[in-house]
Amino acid sequence: MYDKYTLKEKDTLKSVADKFGTSVEVLKSINNIYFDTDIRQGMDIIVPQNKQQYFNYYTIEAGDSLYKIAQRYNINPTLLASLNGLNMSDYIYPNQEILIPKSGYSYYITAEGDTLDTVADMFKISKEKLIDENKTIYLLKDQVLVTKR
Numbered sequence: 001m002y003d004k005y006t007l008k009e010k011d012t013l014k015s016v017a018d019k020f021g022t023s024v025e026v027l028k029s030i031n032n033i034y035f036d037t038d039i040r041q042g043m044d045i046i047v048p049q050n051k052q053q054y055f056n057y058y059t060i061e062a063g064d065s066l067y068k069i070a071q072r073y074n075i076n077p078t079l080l081a082s083l084n085g086l087n088m089s090d091y092i093y094p095n096q097e098i099l100i101p102k103s104g105y106s107y108y109i110t111a112e113g114d115t116l117d118t119v120a121d122m123f124k125i126s127k128e129k130l131i132d133e134n135k136t137i138y139l140l141k142d143q144v145l146v147t148k149r
Helices: 013-019 024-031 066-073 077-083 116-123 127-134
Strands: 002-006 044-048 055-059 097-101 105-109 144-148
Touching (some): 066 097, 077 097, 127 144
Antiparallel strands (some): 055 097, 105 144
16 A cells, blocks of 8 residues: 655655645654655655545544544554554644544554565465555555455
8 A cells, every 4th residue: 555756856755745645754654764854855765555545534623532533433543543653642633634444444554574475364365466455565564554355
């Protein structure tokens, strides 16, 4: 669910995040970028792909917590946090937008040491189907992979 993007001359993390419908925090997390100044023209970064197919958006309201939102949508709270580049202990703010996984799909966030074989086995599908449904797979830590149930 990721693509490679080559940074252009005037690109900033904010402009790239806006272009791909994600957040600066997510870009920093999936690319191991710590400071906005860590990017330069010609650098390749990983960007999320086609989120509308797999996710809905939810706007945080006063009194919300990741745990309450996860309960409301019947999803794993740790998965919800990870999909949004957050930790369960992170503070969320009213009007902040987060991704909610759509039903009908299985989601997996890669871990160090994962291989195509182990991830395909976890989904109980062939490697070919895993690749077909995710197009670009880097098997970097914290990459989100999706397959239809």
